[in-house]
Amino acid sequence: MEKELSKLEQLKASRNPLRVIDDIYKEANEGIPLSEDYIGLLKWYGMYPHINSENKEDKKYFMKRIKLVDASMNLEQLKVMGKIAKEYAQGLVDFTTRENVQFHYIQIKDLPTIFDLLKSVGLTSRMASGDGPRPIVTCPVSGVAADEIFDVSSLVKDIDSYFDKNEDDFSNFPRKYKMSVSGCSCHCCGHEIQDIAFTAFKRGDEVLFDLTLAGGLSKSKQIAYRANRYVKEEQVRDVAVAVAEIFRDNGNRYNRNKARVRHLVNEWGLEKFVDAIEEKLGYKLEEGLQEPEITPIQNRNHFGINKSKTEGESFVGFATIAGRIPGEDFVKFAEIIEKYDAKGIRLTTRQNFIVYGVKDEVVEDLANEFDSIGYAYKPNTFRARTQSCTGREFCKFGITETKTYANKLIKHLETKFPEFKEYVMISVSGCGNACSHPQVADIGLVGCKTRVDGERVDAYDVQLGGHLQGTNNSKIATSTKVKIPASEVPAFLEKLINDYEKDSLGTSSFKEYLTKVEIA
Ligand code: HEM
Ligand code: SF4
Structure with missing residues (x-):
């Protein structure tokens, strides 16, 4: 039938x-x-x-x-x-x-x-x-960072406008199509969790893009595969369009839970999928068996005052508190930027932002002014790296409220551990859809319910040890199967840090410790 x-x-x-x-x-x-x-x-x-x-x-x-x-x-x-x-x-x-x-x-x-x-x-x-095609994720420091591999801003605009101009062909896919194009040296786009990603690297003086496919989080989580193809700058848009068309025409339209690019790639096998791309392109892409060297997630950041590639200019990376900005602060952002004649702001994939085009002579004043309204440019580890999804406050899938919760959690941890300097990414998600990346965080807190004295209360399923570092060394966090009532999570995290400080189990960092520790 x-x-x-x-x-x-x-x-x-x-x-x-x-x-x-x-x-x-x-x-x-x-x-x-x-x-x-x-x-x-x-x-x-x-x-x-x-x-x-x-x-x-x-x-x-x-x-x-x-x-x-x-x-x-x-x-x-x-x-x-x-x-x-x-x-x-x-x-x-x-x-x-x-x-x-x-x-x-x-x-x-x-x-x-x-x-x-x-x-x-x-x-x-x-x-x-x-x-x-969803908004393309890209480096917030494109065209700005002095040490970038390649300025991808025009490429990103070109792909975006191609899809936009041809909206009749690109607005009815089986499901979302998530892409990243990155050229910064620290790989902050998280290409490992995109449906399709182009990651710039250098071979001698030549810039090429490593093509990865079929990544994604949520319930059908998967770290992307390398397509074993290197893509030239002038081929990037064609490949993005070819994959979009293959997905549009062949993706599963009968079951939204199996409708992403990764499901199609898994069903066909990578080889057949890459053949289909090349058939559509009408030419072969360069075979590229070696993965470029990929920065581990703990070194992907743009905080603090940094020199821009434009002479006399700097950019400054700031932390938000789990991505939420009160409207009045947003207005202040514009006022500060105008006051110091900076160019604007760019958002990062960690719910933080940079201010770019800041003249060197005023950069410290600008940084301090943002700092004075609560956006640190030398953030402590909890502020820098805790992110949260929309949550139950507004989202129909939300089991727990997340934004205010994450805010309180950050404030609790920074008060208890003002000297704690180690890298730790904490992600609070209101449900298993994982919009805030708990599956690649060191500590992923995924909203659920549990019973306390017979009563159903908000809780978090604790997942530990997620990591991003290319297609071979990334790791999806492991669920500890422990559900902690939301009210007890702060104490639980406190104990985790205290235990680590007492005995690191032979590990050299808290991040590594979280891959070893067993939670009962
Ligand atoms: C079946 C339902 C959904 C699934 C499976 C899902 C899954 C995801 C995943 C995996 C991401 C991370 C993607 C990335 O950063 O590359 C994401 C991003 C996001 N999700 Fe969801 N999500 C769903 C529904 C929702 C809903 C209902 C909301 C809010 C009401 C929401 C809000 C967000 C937001 C704000 C982001 C950040 C991405 C952006 O700017 O495009 N999601 N989602
Ligand atoms: S993780 Fe769940 S609760 Fe949070 S925004 Fe996504 S769908 Fe909503």
Whole structure:
């Protein structure tokens, strides 16, 4: 018997999902309510309904993600984003792990104004989410860092605009398509967890990109495979498009849990998949058996004051508190940047940000001013590396609240261990979808429930020992199978650090210790 496509797939096939914008305008301008069926299509404009106190989708308010092509916002863009935060988002802004900005409390009635504001400064929310090419993750220091391998900003813009201009062909995929293009020397994009990634390296004077495929987190987590192909700069877009088309035309449209690029690659086998890419391209890519040297995750950072490649300029890396920025701070960012005549900010994949284009003579003052409003440029380890997902506050899948929880956790740990300098990445996720990367963190806390005295309470499933370092040395965290009530996690982490300080089990770092320690 022929399988039937889901309602969503039928809807996607019947009309370019991006046309939902017409229905948005109809509701906002003419009061004709958006059909219930179309709510799911709002994702194509980065929107997800909030949940209400009864845990049901609340169609009044939405989370809205704004795509930042090349991860950056210049001063004008920052000002407009600050205005949106203040006037339409109840002052709540998140910086995400894919270098985008996420607002909350957005209402459909305000969308025409928000769209106009975004457009006025060259920003958009088109394809910030939905089943198609998602915003491309890239190095926040492209064209800025003195030691970068290659400035990939124009490549990223070119690929993004190709997909955007050809929206009819690239807005109905079986599922999301996540990509990174990186040229920085510390590999901060996390190419190991992308559907497709191009990672620059040098062979003599020549720049090539190592092609990796089929990575991803969530329940069907998998570290990417090397395609054993090196890609030249002028081939990058063609390969990105070829893989997109193969995925679009062959990915699973009957089961969303098996619909990602990795499922198709696993089903076909890597060889057949790479053959299909080359067939589409009409030429062979260079065989590349050796993986370039990849920086381990603990050395991937851009904090502090750094020299830019532009003479007389620096850039400064700052930490947020688990990605949440109160709206008034967002407005202050723009004020400080204007005051010191800096160029703008760029987001990192760790929910942090850099300010770029800062004149050397004012860089310390600028850094200190950000520091004075709570964004450290020499952050302690807990602030620097704790990230959290959207969580139950707004997300329908959320089992636990995460942002405020992560904030309290960071403050607890930095108070208890002010001298603790070791690297540790902590990730708090509200459910197993793993949006904040718990599966590659040293300590992944994944929201669940447990019983205490017969009562169901918020808890965290503790996963330890995740790591990123290329296709061979990365590691998905191991679940300890221990569920700790949320209220007991701070004490649990305290004990973990105290135990390590007493006896490191022969390991040379806390990070390594977390791969050895057994939790009962
Ligand atoms: C089936 C449902 C979902 C799955 C499997 C899923 C999985 C993931 C994964 C694995 C990532 C990390 C990707 C990366 O950084 O490369 C991610 C990112 C993210 N997810 Fe989810 N997610 C789901 C639904 C949601 C929902 C409902 C929300 C919020 C209401 C959400 C919010 C986010 C955010 C903010 C990011 C950061 C990425 C960005 O800027 O695009 N996710 N998701
Ligand atoms: S991890 Fe779960 S709770 Fe957190 S944002 Fe993703 S889907 Fe929502």
